[in-house]
Amino acid sequence: MSISADSSYLEQRTERTKWFLRDRFGMFIHWGLYAIPARGEWVRSFERLSVEDYQAYYEEFNPERYDPKEWAKAAKAAGMKYAVLTAKHHDGFCLFDTKLTDYKSTNTKSGRDLVREFLDAFRAEGLKVGLYYSLLDWHHPDYPAYGDSIHPMRDSEAYKRDPARFTNYLDYMHGQVRELLTDYGKLDIMWFDFSYGEVKGEAWRATELMEMLRSLQPDIIVDNRLEASGEEGGSIYTRNPSLYSGDFASPEQIIPPSGVTDEEGNPIPWEACITLNNNWGYCASDRAYKTAKTVIRKLVECVSKNGNLLLNVGPDARGEIPRESLNVLEEVGEWMRRNGDSIYGCGAADLPKPEWGRYTRKGDKLYAHVLEESVGPINLAGLAGRIGQARLLADGSEAYVSRPWNATLYPDDAFFNFARPEHYTYPLPDERDTVVEFTLIEE
Numbered sequence: 001m002s003i004s005a006d007s008s009y010l011e012q013r014t015e016r017t018k019w020f021l022r023d024r025f026g027m028f029i030h031w032g033l034y035a036i037p038a039r040g041e042w043v044r045s046f047e048r049l050s051v052e053d054y055q056a057y058y059e060e061f062n063p064e065r066y067d068p069k070e071w072a073k074a075a076k077a078a079g080m081k082y083a084v085l086t087a088k089h090h091d092g093f094c095l096f097d098t099k100l101t102d103y104k105s106t107n108t109k110s111g112r113d114l115v116r117e118f119l120d121a122f123r124a125e126g127l128k129v130g131l132y133y134s135l136l137d138w139h140h141p142d143y144p145a146y147g148d149s150i151h152p153m154r155d156s157e158a159y160k161r162d163p164a165r166f167t168n169y170l171d172y173m174h175g176q177v178r179e180l181l182t183d184y185g186k187l188d189i190m191w192f193d194f195s196y197g198e199v200k201g202e203a204w205r206a207t208e209l210m211e212m213l214r215s216l217q218p219d220i221i222v223d224n225r226l227e228a229s230g231e232e233g234g235s236i237y238t239r240n241p242s243l244y245s246g247d248f249a250s251p252e253q254i255i256p257p258s259g260v261t262d263e264e265g266n267p268i269p270w271e272a273c274i275t276l277n278n279n280w281g282y283c284a285s286d287r288a289y290k291t292a293k294t295v296i297r298k299l300v301e302c303v304s305k306n307g308n309l310l311l312n313v314g315p316d317a318r319g320e321i322p323r324e325s326l327n328v329l330e331e332v333g334e335w336m337r338r339n340g341d342s343i344y345g346c347g348a349a350d351l352p353k354p355e356w357g358r359y360t361r362k363g364d365k366l367y368a369h370v371l372e373e374s375v376g377p378i379n380l381a382g383l384a385g386r387i388g389q390a391r392l393l394a395d396g397s398e399a400y401v402s403r404p405w406n407a408t409l410y411p412d413d414a415f416f417n418f419a420r421p422e423h424y425t426y427p428l429p430d431e432r433d434t435v436v437e438f439t440l441i442e443e
Contacts, residue, residue: 006391010201013247016221017269019128019188019250022345023081023236024303025336028132028273028312029118030280031085033057033093035317044091044138044152052137066083066319068121074321075127076187078329079336079343082128084117084191086312087180089132091280092139096184100175104140119184130189131180135173135204135226136396142169149197177209181216190217190226190298191250200228206244211220223271237262240309248308259305259348267348271308276325282314289324292331293432299332299343300369300433304358307345338394339435342367352381357433367393368416370434374425377404377415383415386441392418393435401438 034041036057046055075083088094094104096115105114115131122129137143138152144166145151147160153159181187190213195201206226211218224236224246234242236249239262248269249260260270276295277286290298299309313325336343342360349359349366356378357371370378380387388397401416416436417425428434 009241009243012383013269016219017247020221020270020271020308021306021347023128023375025078025080025299026082026084026130026271026308026310027071027075027239028077028079028084028280028310029315030088030089030132030282031114031315031319032086032095032281033061033091034089035063035282035315036060038282038284039316040279040283040286041086041091041314043088043151043281048152048155050153058103058108060109061105063114063315063317064110066110066112066114066117066315068114068118069124071118071315071321072079072121072125072127072175074326074329074364075122076125078313078333078340079125081344082130082188083117083118084121084130084132084189087115087131087133088137088176090134090138091137092134092137092143094176096180098176098179100172100179101140115180116184116339119187123185128188130191131184131187132193132405133177133180134193135195135199136193137169137173140169140172141173144167144199174205174209174212178216181213181220187217187220190220190222192223194225195228195229201226201242201244202289206242210244221428223250225250228320236268239264248408255301255307256305259307267306269308270306270308272298272302273310273312275312275314276328277314280312280314282316282322284316287324291326292328292335295328295332296335296433297371300358300360303343303346303349303360304353304369304422335430335432339433341365342369342393342435342437349382354379354381366438366440368436368438370428370436373428373431375415376425377402377407378425379410380414380416380438382412383438386411386437386442387414387416389437390439391437392429392432393437400434 030041034043037043040168087096092103097106097113098104119129142165145153145161146157149156152373204226217419226244227235236245248271256271260268262268277289279286302309313321315321346360351359357369360367387401390401392399399416399418401414404415
């Protein structure tokens with residue numbers, strides 16, 4: 001099967017991403033040998049650790065408390081609809097039973113195919129599944145080392161490598177992707193990471209890689225990181241994306257100020273990947289966890305801009321998600337249970353952002369996410385005569401659409417409040433995010 005970056009390809013992208021734009025909220029899981037030093041997933045690069053330095057973690061790796069069924073239950077209870085696990089990160093260690101290297105979890109004391117167990121557990125909970133695969137590999141002998149901008153051995157001349165041998169690594173990388181696509185059942189997402197400098201696009205034999213991927217799993221969706229960040233000409237942001245531009249943009253640790261569009265202003269599927277604390281991989285000293293309130297509001301912000309939120313957890317060396325992360329997920333899940341209708345299947349409302357919060361919308365349902373306390377009735381700018389039923393989403397109780405006696409200067413606006421009399425809007429029923437569902441009347 002060949003693919004072309006024409007209108008039919010864009011139509012295929014639209015069809016492939018329908019579930020993604022409906023589900024909106026997913027779990028990212030960064031996990032590997034780096035959970036043992038517990039200083040983040042880039043520890044090899046930052047501390048310039050050689051393969052020999054890092055070997056002790058490989059020999060020690062044995063996450064006896066790894067229970068992906070518990071991970072899957074936690075994700076589902078949080079309201080997440082899909083999850084992505086690092087099958088191989090930049091250090092080259094594989095959490096799956098690849099036939100192309102001995103550097104894998106099945107050869108450690110663990111002896112387990114951790115990817116297969118993850119996929120089985122999350123599928124059993126009804127969640128869609130994806131795998132992260134690093135295009136980089138700091139373990140492979142033919143991946144550029146000395147002189148590379150981020151390789152752990154970038155400053156050691158002893159690691160000079162023949163550039164012609166890079167093709168050996170590409171064969172290996174393509175072979176591992178093929179294994180993941182053929183040996184592990186239907187995958188919903190392939191999350192590649194990442195291009196940099198001159199190592200981008202066809203340096204990865206990207207067209208060939210994508211043609212293989214589409215031939216094996218035509219419905220899978222792919223991020224845009226076979227391209228370099230900000231790449232011009234044929235990127236996902238242009239009118240004519242390249243064959244390997246992917247299905248969705250993947251802003252990292254940032255929520256784009258106005259969402260993501262192509263150069264003509266058409267919305268592009270996108271997903272902000274965000275950490276729960278300040279590291280992707282487990283970092284024992286990092287206690288700066290975001291609150292549930294922050295996570296809820298950032299999820300709402302993404303959806304209000306037609307985007308998704310992929311929220312990361314970093315399990316520890318024993319295989320457990322930190323309790324701090326689980327506590328946040330539990331509280332987010334409690335809010336989602338009552339207010340998820342304002343997230344799933346929703347997108348931008350095509351209305352100006354209100355000063356008190358944000359809107360999301362699904363068909364004739366407009367969701368007002370009230371984030372800021374009000375004095376008096378809450379203004380719905382430009383919506384006079386357009387509001388039918390109004391309900392507090394969390395419990396279904398009636399909200400009151402009104403025309404305050406002192407609002408004569410705002411004939412085009414509607415107002416609402418939570419009780420009688422009409423100035424009863426303080427305090428908010430839910431200070432994290434009070435959601436009011438309005439049924440819109442056609443103009």
